[in-house]
Amino acid sequence: MADTTGTATSDMVADTGADGIRRRDFINIAAISAAGVGGVGVVLPLVSQMSPSADVLAESSTEVDVSAIQPGQAIKAVFRKQPLFVRRLTQKEIDEANAVSAGDLRDAETLAERTKEGHQDLLVTMGVCTHLGCVPLGAAEGENKGEFGGYFCPCHGSHYDTAGRIRKGPAPTNLLVPEYAFTSDTVIKVG
Amino acid sequence: MIRLIAILTGLGFAGVALLALLFGIGPAFSTLAEHGRFVAPTAEHEFHKKAHAPAAGFSFSGPFGRYDEAQLQRGYQVYKEVCASCHSLKYVAFRDLQALGYTEGQVKALAAEWTVPGIDPDTGETTTRKGLPTDKFPSPYANKIAAAAANNNAIPPDLSLMTKARKDGSNYVYSLLTGYQAQPAELVEKFPASKTGPGLHYNPYFANLNLAMAPPITTDGQVTYADGAPEPTIDQMAQDVAAFLTWTAEPKMEHRKQTGVAVLIFLLFATVLAYLSKQQIWSGLKRREDD
């Protein structure tokens, strides 16, 4: 019965010779693979659309005029929609930072490594605590600068020193120094 | 029962539609008898012209068409020197100009040639500053009221999407810019009401034939092109700015077409495989004996 009416069963599908099986398997596997490739091809743009769009990327550099910052003062600028701290260190603060042996720190860096040559008094860091992203205090006049005279993050109690290095508290690394360059003696370009 | 209700409902709707037809048919055919067409002719019917392409066509038409960067740069120059005094381009940013073949530095210099609204960092008052690549093209007017007041109540439309906002847009912009002419005497004679009014200009490519915009490109050489560029004739400048506005409306066109070619090649391949696979699977079934 099945023979004359051609009822489909899985046995019938696989009833040709060895040669036929190879060819059939090849075509079916190729067709399914093509569908898979197509699926991946669709997923890629779907994933990529979530990354920053062209207008966001275009705003990823900021110019800051640092000429008006007096020693001991800091300003908050905005870089990539995040606070950027620019601080003019006093000689005392520089000395304090240099007095610490970098090897003893959680994240070993010297002040010189964290500033530009010839501009060691200008500390440019992100105002984003490396623990969980709060904005540390200490940039504005009268704010708590923490036990080491730099910045203090009130969320979970991280203390940064005058070079923005983590000294006490849960933060794992120093405040990030973004990529920047002096475009003139008084202007820095961040990003 | 349901069928009886249905038949009555059907006859009802059909009847009212046909009744409307009955009352409309008389006036429609008397118009036909009088004018040779169902709607009384208007100046637009008889004198409106369809947009046409430039003699040499546009480089970006067709499935493989691409923008001609040099032409877009010339078109940008025409926009800047001619159109920008009245028309904004508010969805386009200066940074986008890199797609025209300018380097990052050149874009920065181009942006700085524009004045954009800003805020004085010391006083907080509104002021103006030089454009940055991240800025969008500034509007020539502070707001809609200012635009209307300066233009006899006809607000100059934003041009960012103009070539997509009109049928056959690229050709439309080109045809419109080169289509200004004296109003045909025959038109005025036939349709006195459509006589071009004061402050209007006759252009057969414009929907209602008379538009408020004075001919913007009037003389050859109105814009000075760089050395090596084609002669800045009226026709050439109209083509160039039409090409530039096509790019502003559809900046991703080249990426779209390239992706499309790759997708189609893949789909053709996958569909052939799917067909062979389907044939293979169905071949196990017996068919009609006389097949």
Next chain:
Amino acid sequence: MSFPWAKQYEPTNGVMQWLDERLPLPRLVYNAVGAGYPVPRNLSYMWNFGVLAGFFLVLQIVTGVVLAMHYAADASVAFGKVEHIMRDVNWGWAMRYAHANGASFFFIVVYLHIFRGFFYSSYKAPREMIWLLGVVIFLLMMATAFMGYVLPWGQMSFWGAQVITGLFEAIPLVGAPIKTWLLGGFAPDDAALNRFFSLHYLLPFVIAGVVILHIWALHIPGSSNPTGVEVKQESDTVPFHPYYTAKDGFGLGVVLIVFSLMVFFSPNTLGHPDNYIEANPLSTPALIVPEWYFYPFYAILRAFTFDFILPAKLWGVLAMFAAILVWFFLPWLDRSPVRSGHYRPLFRKFFWFGLIPCMAALFYLGGAHAEEPYIMLSQIATAYYFLHFLVILPIISSIEQPEPLPFSITEAVLGSDPNAKLGTTAAPAA
């Protein structure tokens, strides 16, 4: 219900066995669209469109969710947000063009699916519920598509919202307050845009729910087929997988090729240029038309130009809604014992020379200017539309003499069926 010869799901390994005993999801899929669903072996390519409609529903939901990540339903920024998607978002142009054209293709395949149903009387017993749910899906699609078209906040978006909500004004007494309530204001603005966005996001999931009911209802009697003769025996069917998964896969490939041609090479052809002009409440475009898939119903709306007892506007609105609602009653209006148009000579003539030209005309006329001769033509087409479904169909289904049916699907496919007794034909289907 399933046919007694349907294959049973057997877990292939311990994990699937474990899962099957606790949540038999693989078994459900196996019985729904796998080898466990026996399907008539003679389905033509006209039976591809259900799966294709499902594909486009998923495509619309996926691209729509992505677009919503970059959009804002605020009248002052919505238009600019769409341009932001087109210009700045990575692959944003592809998502948006796929979504806009995807809506059109969803309607194309659904219209073909519906007209397959008309010709083969797929609505007849015992499949009435599948049909009713299908009409519900179509109504939900229309609502979703209309609200989606408002979101870019172009001129057609704005004036479409204005005109469609204006339809409700035709309702006597409460019409005007209803329109104001629908819009949350006196004209489309933020309130309307926000609620349309919210509902546009919600309704596709409602559609997906009704689609599941639609498929569930389908699996009770099983799929119909081009002969309209019910499945009698195992030799009439093949398992859905791999036979129809393969066939649907090929069909999907063909449709995707056409779809890609539109998305990548002519993405704005099915749209309207006016929607690239930001909404302007003070200036109406010269020609307000909905998206092409609403044209037939829009043509019916505009065909009523004459006050007869009721105002013309109310007639138009009633007729437009009635034009879809009549589909709900088809199972009880068409009384022919035979399903397939292939065996119904009179029905077939009215289908090919009446309904199809009528629908083609309505599709054309809905997009034309509201002037003569288009108004007269839409009045004729509208009259025929109602006569066809409500008068002609009930009458011809009672008087026509159907042609002889094959004994079984097997006989239709193979030319003979050893189970068929000499000289008999199949019992009438309904």
